[in-house]
């Protein structure tokens with residue numbers, strides 16, 4: 001019988017990913033590589049989360065909501081399944097949840113009534129700051145599960161960084177995430193996920209998960225550009241834009257679902273995933289996220305203007321691509337009158353971030369002059385670019 005094996009552990013408090021040993025004894029023990037204990041997870045508290053094929057992803061009931069253990073060793077995973085009686089039970093994210101549920105159910109019923117009388121966006125804006133951050137985290141977790149299934153990604157896992165060649169990139173990304181997350185000091189940990197997708201995009205889910213698509217990494221020319229985009233997305237998390245947006249889009253069913261329920265899948269989760277992936281925030285929300293990014297980058301001594309430069313460069317390129325596509329379409333239609341539209345631009349990050357020139361000048365003005373230090377050295381940046389495998 002297998003009683004030990006290796007796994008990847010996230011403590012749910014920092015964005016750090018740790019390679020650990022797992023020992024199956026009286027409880028499941030999570031051990032540091034040196035053999036000392038990191039955590040003890042009782043078998044009856046283990047819950048299975050959605051995961052790619054070949055991975056057992058575990059959460060611990062009553063533990064930090066984002067803490068998880070990822071096991072790829074099939075024999076070890078089989079033994080964990082055999083020993084854990086409640087693996088498939090639904091997860092109650094917070095301990096001492098009953099009292100909270102009563103309070104927040106009442107809150108939800110009241111907000112349900114209010115939603116009926118007033119405009120949804122206004123109420124969503126008023127209600128969001130009153131919600132505990134655990135609601136954002138629940139929303140983000142549900143959206144994460146849905147988006148992993150919905151987003152068109154490349155071959156292999158959704159999340160880059162597991163392969164041995166991708167490891168230096170993952171370590172560079174973890175270092176960057178940690179610096180940004182520490183500087184931001186939000187009540188929720190920010191976790192940055194490199195996604196194996198050609199989309200030139202980044203997006204923030206409520207409560208902290210941030211997707212950085214490989215397509216955007218490949219279009220960048222410096223670590224400061226990537227850090228700037230991530231800082232902008234952290235701004236959306238800090239300002240709870242995704243949460244507000246989801247509440248406005250999904251209305252009361254979401255409030256009820258996310259406040260009371262546990263949701264593994266379900267219509268509410270799909271709704272929030274869609275709201276998050278469309279992510280068309282208001283101009284004000286974008287400006288505020290830009291200003292947040294400038295502040296965060298300046299606090300790290302990095303180049304706060306870089307995000308504006310990237311934005312401008314990609315918009316110009318997108319326009320050229322758009323014009324080329326338009327010309328091609330006209331030509332195709334002239335030759336083949338029934339030719340169909342092949343779909344829109346994949347530049348979601350840009351198409352949802354309009355007014356580029358205005359934004360860049362505001363970013364430049366707020367960034368000011370003065371020397372800056374690159375957020376990462378050239379070696380780390382090159383490694384980061386290869387976090388999803390060799391550049392295409």
Ligand SMILES: [Zn+2]
Nearest residue numbers: 232286289353
């Ligand atoms: Zn934005």
